[in-house]
Amino acid sequence: MGVSIDRREITVILTILRRDRLSIFGIAVAAAFIATSTAVVILGSKLVPYDPTQVNMMLAFQAPSFQHLFGTDNLGRDIFSRCVIAAPIDAQIGFSIVGISVLIGTVLGSFSGYIGGKVDETFMRITDVFISVPTLVLAVVVAVALGPGVEHVIEANLVGWWPVYARLARAGALSLKESQFIEAAKVAGISRHKIILKHVLPNNISPILVYATLDIGNAILYASVLSYLGLGAQPPQAEWGRMVYDGQVYLVNAWWISIIPGVVIFAVALAFNLLGDALRDAFDPRYRK
Amino acid sequence: MTHPVLEVHDLSVVFETFEGRYSALNSIDVTINESEVMGLVGESGCGKSTLALAVMGLLPRPHAKVPSGSITFRGKNLLSYTEKEMEQVRGTDISMIFQEPLTSLDPLFTIGDQLSETIQIKLQRAGGNAGWNSGKVKAEVVNWMKRVGLADPESAIERYPHEFSGGMRQRVMIAMALAAEPQLMLADEPTSALDVTTQVQILRLVKSLVSQVRASVLFISHDLAVVAQIADRVAVMYAGIIVEEASVNEIFENPLHPYTQALLSSFPKEKSIKKSRLEIIRGSVPNLTHIPPGCPFHPRCQLMKEGCSMARPELREISPGHKIACDRP
Numbered sequence: 001m002g003v004s005i006d007r008r009e010i011t012v013i014l015t016i017l018r019r020d021r022l023s024i025f026g027i028a029v030a031a032a033f034i035a036t037s038t039a040v041v042i043l044g045s046k047l048v049p050y051d052p053t054q055v056n057m058m059l060a061f062q063a064p065s066f067q068h069l070f071g072t073d074n075l076g077r078d079i080f081s082r083c084v085i086a087a088p089i090d091a092q093i094g095f096s097i098v099g100i101s102v103l104i105g106t107v108l109g110s111f112s113g114y115i116g117g118k119v120d121e122t123f124m125r126i127t128d129v130f131i132s133v134p135t136l137v138l139a140v141v142v143a144v145a146l147g148p149g150v151e152h153v154i155e156a157n158l159v160g161w162w163p164v165y166a167r168l169a170r171a172g173a174l175s176l177k178e179s180q181f182i183e184a185a186k187v188a189g190i191s192r193h194k195i196i197l198k199h200v201l202p203n204n205i206s207p208i209l210v211y212a213t214l215d216i217g218n219a220i221l222y223a224s225v226l227s228y229l230g231l232g233a234q235p236p237q238a239e240w241g242r243m244v245y246d247g248q249v250y251l252v253n254a255w256w257i258s259i260i261p262g263v264v265i266f267a268v269a270l271a272f273n274l275l276g277d278a279l280r281d282a283f284d285p286r287y288r289k
Numbered sequence: 290m291t292h293p294v295l296e297v298h299d300l301s302v303v304f305e306t307f308e309g310r311y312s313a314l315n316s317i318d319v320t321i322n323e324s325e326v327m328g329l330v331g332e333s334g335c336g337k338s339t340l341a342l343a344v345m346g347l348l349p350r351p352h353a354k355v356p357s358g359s360i361t362f363r364g365k366n367l368l369s370y371t372e373k374e375m376e377q378v379r380g381t382d383i384s385m386i387f388q389e390p391l392t393s394l395d396p397l398f399t400i401g402d403q404l405s406e407t408i409q410i411k412l413q414r415a416g417g418n419a420g421w422n423s424g425k426v427k428a429e430v431v432n433w434m435k436r437v438g439l440a441d442p443e444s445a446i447e448r449y450p451h452e453f454s455g456g457m458r459q460r461v462m463i464a465m466a467l468a469a470e471p472q473l474m475l476a477d478e479p480t481s482a483l484d485v486t487t488q489v490q491i492l493r494l495v496k497s498l499v500s501q502v503r504a505s506v507l508f509i510s511h512d513l514a515v516v517a518q519i520a521d522r523v524a525v526m527y528a529g530i531i532v533e534e535a536s537v538n539e540i541f542e543n544p545l546h547p548y549t550q551a552l553l554s555s556f557p558k559e560k561s562i563k564k565s566r567l568e569i570i571r572g573s574v575p576n577l578t579h580i581p582p583g584c585p586f587h588p589r590c591q592l593m594k595e596g597c598s599m600a601r602p603e604l605r606e607i608s609p610g611h612k613i614a615c616d617r618p
Contacts, residue, residue, distance in 0.1 A: 180392040188407050189380020202397045
């Protein structure tokens with residue numbers, strides 16, 4: 001059922017989130033990620049100790065030290081600075097893919113499920129077409145067709161991303177459709193569109209938000225895969241997936257060039273997964289006792 | 290001379306499912322006059338709620354079919370209305386309250402929000418142009434909260450449905466159903482989910498409000514005692530047909546149909562509570578896929594004779610205002 005958000009509700013959710021160490025880790029890393037991204041957007045390269053694109057061959061292949069926390073890469077660039085600078089790109093990719101998918105999917109799915117009949121059949125067969133192709137393969141094909149670039153990574157992933165949300169929203173709409181308060185709204189003479197917008201959508205949103213939080217990690221992972229394949233951000237712009245790719249040649253001699261950006265991707269993806277799990281528990285009344 | 294508000298004539302409804310055709314209503318005739326409370330009683334599954342949904346135009350399509358009949362409201366046949374036209378009728382001209390006040394309110398919105406929705410629709414249809422939080426709407430909301438007897442209406446409108454008890458929610462539902470001052474209200478077992486003391490309060494409230502806004506009511510219940518308190522006239526249903534219809538006094542003092550008689554005699558009587566066993570009606574309600582031929586009640590009827598299984602008896606007037614569907618007397 002839906003959860004009405006008022007002050008008491010938020011207190012309960014926070015208490016539940018605080019109860020579990022893993023969810024604290026999730027919240028902390030996700031919050032750090034978002035904070036870093038925002039700071040970079042505002043302050044730019046002033047935030048980091050070294051210029052992330054400054055090549056200096058004298059400093060190439062430095063192992064992690066207090067001077068260079070994450071070490072330096074084959075061109076002598078500071079990996080820590082590059083990781084920090086790349087945060088907003090990955091944030092943009094992750095949030096855009098999931099955000100736009102939630103928007104398209106929820107609206108389409110809610111309408112489709114509530115209206116039913118032929119409209120529903122048509123929409124669901126369209127989503128089936130997209131679901132039947134593996135998301136990553138579809139994204140790679142689209143990204144190749146569009147050419148490299150951050151925006152194209154987002155567009156490429158969106159193609160295969162929204163149908164899951166349409167399905168999720170439709171399932172919710174189908175069960176809400178039978179609920180008594182929707183029947184009562186019909187009886188009160190409220191028009192179909194208004195019922196969908198005012199009663200179906202808001203009641204549908206909480207499971208979708210939980211899933212979306214889990215999903216941000218996935219989106220970042222997928223975007224990194226595309227960048228790793230050379231389809232995302234282009235050099236000299238720093239991007240985590242790209243950095244993993246650039247460093248893999250030197251894996252034996254200088255492991256940190258690849259591994260550290262990889263660990264960053266892993267940590268952020270994991271953090272959103274844990275956060276999503278924690279939110280699910282927080283919204284689940286059975287965990288409230 | 291009383292004018293009919295709603296005339297249901299020869300209405301049949303069938304449900305087509307994988308298990309077969311359920312004949313939920315079989316050629317029903319009901320008339321509800323202006324400012325009249327019509328009680329509709331019958332066992333579970335006899336078609337009471339189907340009748341209400343048919344009037345509302347909310348029969349579950351595509352399974353429900355209406356092979357015959359008309360539902361005339363203010364001189365027009367509702368069955369010929371499109372969905373858009375029905376939307377215009379619902380809420381303002383015909384409203385409805387349900388059995389489950391606990392689930393009839395959207396958990397995400399405050400009581401005031403939901404009540405103002407109805408009032409807005411009424412104002413819009415009356416040609417007014419009211420913004421969401423205009424003072425007029427709010428005043429009307431508070432006024433209706435008072436009229437249905439909710440204490441402290443000013444703070445109650447800020448509350449959510451889960452903060453209200455069943456009785457309070459049903460009061461809100463009643464306010465929503467009557468706020469638009471409809472000509473007809475359908476009440477589908479509105480008190481069945483409430484405890485007996487609340488039931489009495491709600492019944493009294495419905496009765497007084499309905500006479501204030503001069504609405505007619507179709508009051509559906511399986512409980513004869515409830516109907517006795519509120520109805521002016523009573524129709525008794527059995528297996529998709531109306532078997533008897535009369536004024537409330539006639540029904541209780543002079544029931545003529547064997548089914549009504551059997552129903553009334555299965556009530557515990559004050560004198561005999563200790564001594565005798567409660568009368569029951571033998572057998573059970575027929576499956577709607579296989580309604581017995583002729584009078585549907587004949588297999589359970591104690592006064593059954595040969596002809597009863599042959600032809601279905603017509604609903605005919607025995608004495609002024611008293612109709613039964615039985616060929617026996």
